[in-house]
Amino acid sequence: MGRYIVRRLLQFIPTVLGTLFLLHYLTTVGIQLTGNPIRALFGDKRPAPETLAALTSRLHLDDPCLKQKGNPCLGLFRERLVDIGQLDFGTNxxxxxxxxxxxxxxxAHASIITDALPYTIKITIIAFTIEALVGVFIGMRAGMKPGKSLDYSVKISTVMVISVPVFVLGILIQQFITRDFxxxxxxxxxxxxxxxxxxxxxAYKQEFPFASLIIPGIVLGMLSLATTARLTRTSVHENMRADYVRTAKAKGLTHKRVIGVHTLRNxxxxxxxxxxxxxxxxxxGAIITETIFNVPGVGNQTARAIFQGEPAVLIGITTMLVLVYLVANLLVDLLYAVLDPRIRYE
Amino acid sequence: MSDVSVDMSPSLAGVKMTAPLLEVEELKVEFRTRAGIAKAINGVSFEVNSGETLAILGESGCGKSVTAQAIMGILDTPPGYITGGQIRYRGVDLLKRTDEERRLVRANKIAMIFQDALSALNPVFTVGFQLAELFRKHRGMSRADGKKRAVELLDLVKIPAARQRVSDFPHQFSGGMRQRVMIAMSLALDPELLIADEPTTALDVTVQAQIMSLLAELQRERQMGMILITHDMGVVADVADRINIMYAGRIVEKAPVYDIYAKPSHPYTKALLESIPRVDLKGQQLNVIRGLPPNLTRIPAGCAFNPRCRYVRDACKVDPIPPLYEIKPGISSACHFWKEVRGDD
Incomplete structure (x- = not known):
């Protein structure tokens, strides 16, 4: 078990390095395509050429290799890795x-990620709670009585949610529920x-730090809620006919226990x-939802960094997201072994 | 069993201990599917007494397992429906009782062993939990007491190192050991009747023999009634007292085990016996019953076996269906021409 975790943690290294390289490559190519992002900072104003040059050099955007077509700038990449190794993700x-x-x-040491993260954590907790409670509950009820009206309404409504893109759903909810209603x-x-x-x-309001995140959280969790409900439904439906459920019935257990213990656990x-x-x-999902509802979380910052072509912010946040994803995956795998004793990691 | 001297199992109102253990009378079960109504059981009657083993034998799909499920009350409805008949336990018609009363009959009075123990045991709970559950839920024991009883049960079915193995999961047992766990589970609450649905089908031949002798031994010790459901004529010979042969949802022959082998009275039984591979006929073509069992949504008129029967006459192809003719006390056959089949005059 310990060995398994160590091996998995070691596998994180190539994944994170690969992500960093891809991000680095895409942002440098982006700079080549869109020109000097410093110029864009000033909008309509025309900065003095020396100001522009000084700023460009301070942000390391005058590196000669950035001018070469398609050059991934390995030197720049190496420097960035060294900086990140020292937990320095640069500045915007x-x-x-x-x-x-x-x-x-x-x-006093506020930074973009540490400021934004609490919002994203809050909205994620709301989304996850709703997904887990509502999704599993309706999926279970639908799976227990296949072919009944609840089953059909779950099937139809979840397909609708899955087929409508999040940004459409988010904007519709914003218009009809938060604006009109x-x-x-x-x-x-x-x-x-x-x-x-x-x-x-x-939109998000500072005076209601929790309440105003509820609807964005629901929008964020909606898609996963639909897939969770469908998965639970299918899984319960299948397990209801499993041989061990028949055994549980033959043991004279109550219906509640047959479903609640023997079927559900599997x-x-x-x-x-x-x-x-x-x-x-x-x-x-947070990138879209937070942008629509103007929540100052990590997703919102990512979207802003993309629009403004800020490599440091984009790379910093995405690296963090990749780590979150990898750790979540690892936890799922470990949880799997807890839930299903047939799986043991060597 | 151990220290429990009082009978704590719930009693069912109206039970007469003098009445036969189990009587099934004219049981009819059908499956309502999209393809039509499949008549799985068409009027099956038999009885089992304490201390006696009745074997129900037949090909796959002839309604053996459905009969067992109907008796247990664990038939999946829909699609399965009991459309007629009675199932009397000690004189009480179970079909007329409430779901709650029937639930308490299960495991307490009538218990069942399933064929594939790997899929019939819950993969995510330890064997000990699944055994102790019976004592906890039916006898109100604590977890610790339940576990103690679980160890005793594993000892009873001769699982080595029962104390350690009680906290293992089903997949950690071998096939034979798993089936022993299944047997332990069915015996937990001292049932009066045990239904064994193909208990050895998923096992190696050597293990089959061990499991069958264990079952027979436990049944003798406890004077239980047993219904042994199987398609394997070799398995029943040593264990069963009487045999009922089923075909297309009906019993076509009833006889004590010796008579079935010595002198079958129904063409189907005869064909079954001839299809057992025999050492003395090595090198010859194996006898098979030609054709397939009938589709239960379209059972042929008259005798259901007529399209495959070598004694078939015109009378077999038209209704009425041949009744069970009593040949001698204890022996009956649902064939118009049983005399010819037996070779009697």
Whole structure:
């Protein structure tokens, strides 16, 4: 078991290196394609040429290899790796540090990631809780009575959620629920502000740090909720007809115990895997959801970094997301062994 | 068994201990599927008494397992429905009782052994948990006491190092040991009737013999009634007292075990016996029963076996279906021409 974990942790190294290289390559090629991003910083203003040159050189964007077509700039890459090895992820174009672990404890060392991460963690917890509770519950009910109306409504509604892209779903919910319905609520005097402006607010609000993340969290979790519900449904449905369920019945156990203990425990093995993997999925989903609802989380920062062509921010955040994904995967694998005793890692 | 002297098993109202252990009368089961109604059991009657082993024998799909499931009350509904008949345990018609009463009959009075122990045991719980569960849920024992009883049961079915093995999972046992666990589970609550549904089908021949002799020994010790369901004529010879041969959801021949082998009274039984490979006929073509068992949605008119029968006459191809003719006390055959089949005059 210990050996297995060590081996898996060692496998992280090539994955992270590969990701870093791809990101590095894409951002440097991006700079070649779009020209000097420093120029874009000034928008309509025309900076003095010496200002531009000084800033460009300070941000290391004057490296000669950045000018060569298709050059991955291995020298630059090596320098970046060395910096990252020392936990220095660089700064954005306004010289805010991308990552400083002290920022979690001390405002004086605030950085982009440490500021943004708490929002993303909160929204992820909301999404995960809803996915796990609602998804498993409705999937289980549907799977127990196949062919009944609940089963069909679960099947139809989940296909709808899965087929509509998150950005469409997010914008529809923002328009119809948080704007139209929210405006109606905000017109009613007797409804507390936490509900009308917090929960049904159309964007994140600092005054309602939790309430205003609920609907973004639901949007974030919706897609995984649909897949979880479908998976649970199929799994329960299959296990209901398993031989050991028949044995459990023949043992004279109550229906509740046959379903709740014998069927459910087996049905949840694939569901647990899916739940773990969806945590990784939330990281990508957050880019869209946080942008739509203006949540200042990691996803929002990623989107901004992409628009502004900021390599350091993009690389810093994506490296972190890759690590989250890998750790989630590892935890899923370990959880799998706990749930299914037939699997043991050597 | 061990120290428990009082009978703690729940009692079923109306039970008469003088009545036969189990009587099945004119049982009819059908499966309502999209392809039509499959008549899986078409009026099956038999009885089993304490201390006696009844073997039900037949090809796959003839309704043996469905009969067992109907008796246990674990038939999957839908698609399976019991459409007629009675299942009387000690004079009480179980089909007229509530689900809760039937649940308490299971494992307490009538227990069942399934064929493939690997899939019939729950893969995610230890063997000890699955055994102790019976004591905890039916006898209100604590986890610790339940586990103690589980060890005793594993000892009873001769599993070596029972104390250690009780916390193993089913996949850590060999096929034969797994089937022993299955037997231990069925015996946990001292049932009066044991239904063994192909208990040795998934096992090696040598292990088969061990399991069968263990079953026979435990049945003798406890004076249980046993229904042994199998398609293997070799398995029943040593163990069974009486044999019922089933074909297409009906019993076609009933006889004590010796008479079946010595003088079969139904063409199907005869064909079955002839299809057993024999050492003295080595090198010759193996006898097979030509054709296939009928599709249960379209059972032929008259005798269901008529398309495959070598004694077939016109009378066999039209209704009425041949009744069970009593040949001697204890021997009956559902063949119009049983005399010819037996070679009697």
């Amino acid at each position: 174009f306004r010289f805010r540090p991308v990552f400083d672990w002290r920022g979690f404890f001390d405002r 929210g405006n109606f609520l905000r017109g009613q005097e007797w409804i507390p502000e936490v509900i009308s402006r917090g929960v049904f607010g159309s 049905s949840l093995i694939p569901v647990a895997t899916n739940l773990g993997l969806s945590i990784g999925g939330y990281m990508t």
